[in-house]
Amino acid sequence: MPAGEIFHVVSPVGQASVTPIEQAPRLGTLDGKRIAIVGGSFMASVTHPELKRIILEEYPTATVYVLNEIGSAGVYPGPGVRRRSVEDFQKRLTELDIDAVISGNGGCGLCTPKEAGSSIAAEYIGIPSVTIAGPGFDTQVAVTAANNGVEVARVAKYPGAFTADDEETIRSNTRNILWPQIKEALTVPLSDSEKLNKSSNTDIDSRQTVYSGTLDDINIYFNEMNQSDGLPIVPPTMDRVNEFLKFGGVDYDTPVATLPIAHRNTLALHVAACGVMAGCKPEYMPVLIAMTKAMGAPEFRRTLASTHAWNPYCWLNGPVARQLGIDCGQGEISEDANMSIGRFMNLALKNLSGYYVKQDRMGTFGYLMPWCLVENETTCRSIGWTPYHVEQGFDINDSAVTVASALMWGNNMAPSTDSPERIMQLVAWDIT
Numbered sequence: 001m002p003a004g005e006i007f008h009v010v011s012p013v014g015q016a017s018v019t020p021i022e023q024a025p026r027l028g029t030l031d032g033k034r035i036a037i038v039g040g041s042f043m044a045s046v047t048h049p050e051l052k053r054i055i056l057e058e059y060p061t062a063t064v065y066v067l068n069e070i071g072s073a074g075v076y077p078g079p080g081v082r083r084r085s086v087e088d089f090q091k092r093l094t095e096l097d098i099d100a101v102i103s104g105n106g107g108c109g110l111c112t113p114k115e116a117g118s119s120i121a122a123e124y125i126g127i128p129s130v131t132i133a134g135p136g137f138d139t140q141v142a143v144t145a146a147n148n149g150v151e152v153a154r155v156a157k158y159p160g161a162f163t164a165d166d167e168e169t170i171r172s173n174t175r176n177i178l179w180p181q182i183k184e185a186l187t188v189p190l191s192d193s194e195k196l197n198k199s200s201n202t203d204i205d206s207r208q209t210v211y212s213g214t215l216d217d218i219n220i221y222f223n224e225m226n227q228s229d230g231l232p233i234v235p236p237t238m239d240r241v242n243e244f245l246k247f248g249g250v251d252y253d254t255p256v257a258t259l260p261i262a263h264r265n266t267l268a269l270h271v272a273a274c275g276v277m278a279g280c281k282p283e284y285m286p287v288l289i290a291m292t293k294a295m296g297a298p299e300f301r302r303t304l305a306s307t308h309a310w311n312p313y314c315w316l317n318g319p320v321a322r323q324l325g326i327d328c329g330q331g332e333i334s335e336d337a338n339m340s341i342g343r344f345m346n347l348a349l350k351n352l353s354g355y356y357v358k359q360d361r362m363g364t365f366g367y368l369m370p371w372c373l374v375e376n377e378t379t380c381r382s383i384g385w386t387p388y389h390v391e392q393g394f395d396i397n398d399s400a401v402t403v404a405s406a407l408m409w410g411n412n413m414a415p416s417t418d419s420p421e422r423i424m425q426l427v428a429w430d431i432t
Contacts, residue, residue, distance in 0.1 A: 004214055005214065006212055006213065006214060007212065007214070007215065007218055007237055008212045008237055008238070009210060009211055009212070009235050009236050010208070010238055010241060010269065010273055011206070011227075011273070012236060012270050012273035012274045012347065012352075013227060013352075014265045014266045014270050015264060016147075016262065016263065016264055017079055017258050017263045018079055018147065018149045019149060020146075021124060021149045023123055023150065023152060024127065025128075025189065026128050026186055026188060027099060027100060027187050028187060029059075029187065030055065030100070030183065032061040033059070034062070034063045034065075034098050035055060035062055035064050035065070035101075035102065036064075036070045036100070036101050036122075037051050037052060037066045037067070037101075037102045038067070038070055038101060038102070038103050038118050039067075039072050039104050039105065039114075039115045039118055040067060041104065041106065041107060041108075041114070042107035042111065043105060043163065043167075044067065044105050045067070046167050046171060047105060047132065047162075047170060047171075047178065048066045048067055048104070049066060050175065051064075051066075051102065051178070051179065051182070052064045052066050054174070054179050065096065070093070070098075071085075071088065071089055072085075072089060072115075072118045073089040073090070073118040073120070073121035073122075074086065074114050074117050075114050076117040076120040076144075078148075078258075078261075078263050079258065079263055086121050089121055090121050090122075090124070090125050093122060093125065094125065098127055099127065099128075100127065100129065100130075100186050101118060101128070101130075102129070102130055102131075102132065103115045103116070103131045104156075105132045105133065105162055106132065106133030106138075106140065107133070107158075107162045107163070108306070108307045109137075109306045109363070110302075110306050112133055112137045112141060112305075112362075113140070113144045113261075113305060115133070115141075116140070116141045117144075119131045119141075119145065120145050120148050120149075120153075124149075124150075128186050129154065129186075130154040130155065130156055130181075130182050130186055131156070132156045132182075133156075133157060134158045134160065134161055135159075136358070137362070138155040139359055140305070140360050141153050142155060142196060143196065143356075143360055144261070151194075151195040152191075152194045154186070155181075156178045156181035157181065158177070158178060159173055159177055206252065206253065206267055206270065218235045219232055219233060226350070226356060227347075227351055229343070229346050229350070229369075231343075233277040233279075234276050234277055234279055235277075236272075236273035236276040237276075240272075240276045241269055243282040244271075244272035244275050244276065244285045244288075245268055245272055245285070246282065247283045247285040247286070248268060248285035249286075250268040250285075250289070252269040252272075253267050253268070253269065254267060254268040255267060255268075256270075256289055256292050256293065257292050257295075258296075259296050259353040259354070260296065260301060261353060261354050261355065261360060262354020264352065264353075264354060266352045270351065270352060271285070271289055271292050271348070272285060272288075273351075274288070274344055274348050274351055274352065275288045275344050277347055278340050278343040278344040278347050279336075280340045280341060280343075281340075283324060284337075284344075287316065287341065287401055288344055290400075291341075291345065291401050291403060292352060294401060294403045295345075295352070295403055300405065303407075304349070304405065305360055305361060306362065307362045307364050308407055309363025309364060309365060309366065309407075310405035310406065310407050311368050311370065311405060312349065312367075312370045312403065312404070313370050313371045313373065313405070313406060314345060314370070314371075314372050314373070314402060314403045315372065315373035315374060315388070315401070315404075316374045316375070316400070316402075317374075317377065317389035317390075317394070317401075318377075318389060318394070318396075318398050318399030319397060319399055320399035324337065325337060326341070327374060328373075328374035328376040329376070332373060332374060338371065338373070339372070342369055342370040342371040342372045345372075345403070346369055346370050349361070349370075375388060
């Protein structure tokens with residue numbers, strides 16, 4: 001491409017499908033109020049009873065329910081999905097005429113959305129809430145709430161890792177650090193400045209140019225918009241996107257999926273744009289569409305937020321891999337085709353699903369680039385091995401894509417003991 005050539009690019013990000021709710025006013029005082037302190041993660045057995053003592057000391061006329069006296073909602077479901085635990089929790093709050101909810105403690109990538117879910121469920125029925133979380137996970141609480149229509153999520157931030165402190169320190173931090181934040185969160189009015197910036201729900205033509213510039217300009221723009229993975233991208237111009245749409249046999253505005261956790265309406269154009277950016281070939285488009293749909297499965301996404309850094313990947317079965325020349329031999333994931341499809345998954349997790357490192361992908365040391373495997377079905381048949389898609393009920397000549405996650409690093413068991421029995425127990429724990 002000529003130096004200084006100007007590119008006109010489209011956005012790889014769909015529009016939010018969740019309409020923000022009108023949150024109830026905060027409470028003027030906690031005097032005489034009925035307060036539920038819910039959740040059970042990370043030393044909640046210490047923080048929650050201590051909070052009850054503090055509240056009743058300062059507000060003797062308040063009524064406080066703790067831990068299992070009410071239960072909790074769990075992860076808040078996406079649009080159109082019903083979850084019995086949420087409905088039961090909201091019913092219990094209503095029956096007990098609860099005025100405020102305190103939920104905690106968010107201290108890992110998987111428990112934080114669960115504890116935030118109770119606060120979100122409360123806000124949906126007009127009950128002010130606050131979520132307790134550790135450093136870093138406070139951002140995850142706010143984003144989780146915003147993705148589910150609660151634009152302002154009040155958080156009380158614990159000063160460090162819950163499990164690093166002894167019980168006396170936790171009680172002291174609860175009294176001196178958490179409690180002032182909690183009281184303010186439940187009594188100070190909400191402000192517009194607290195709202196997270198979110199994608200507009202206003203209908204726009206996804207084909208419109210969002211930025212124009214040189215190749216360097218384009219890469220800087222996508223990095224600043226947090227829509228790239230930090231590596232150079234191919235500019236997603238409409239000409240390139242249209243080539244992908246042609247091979248996919250779809251129009252630009254064909255709906256593909258509404259993917260958690262940001263619940264964005266993903267069109268074929270957005271899938272194609274991520275494919276272009278990743279360096280995929282246009283003929284990969286049917287694979288990319290199928291992969292996008294697969295990424296909505298709960299079994300796939302349940303590990304993505306974990307602090308253990310589960311690494312997403314995919315594999316292909318059937319004729320499509322052979323037809324497209326996706327490698328299935330030695331060193332396959334390092335071949336160009338396999339790498340570009342893996343990179344598509346990396347960009348799709350961010351732009352289509354709304355997962356961002358340090359925000360709601362909380363792997364302690366980050367993540368490897370996703371990879372794309374292909375099963376060598378000729379060899380499988382020669383040794384009597386059933387290909388994976390056939391095990392799942394597909395015909396040998398069906399083409400299929402599978403998405404999964406692997407815990408390849410960041411949580412390896414390194415026993416610090418010379419006791420064979422303890423090593424056996426650790427190995428058994430890691431397996432199960």
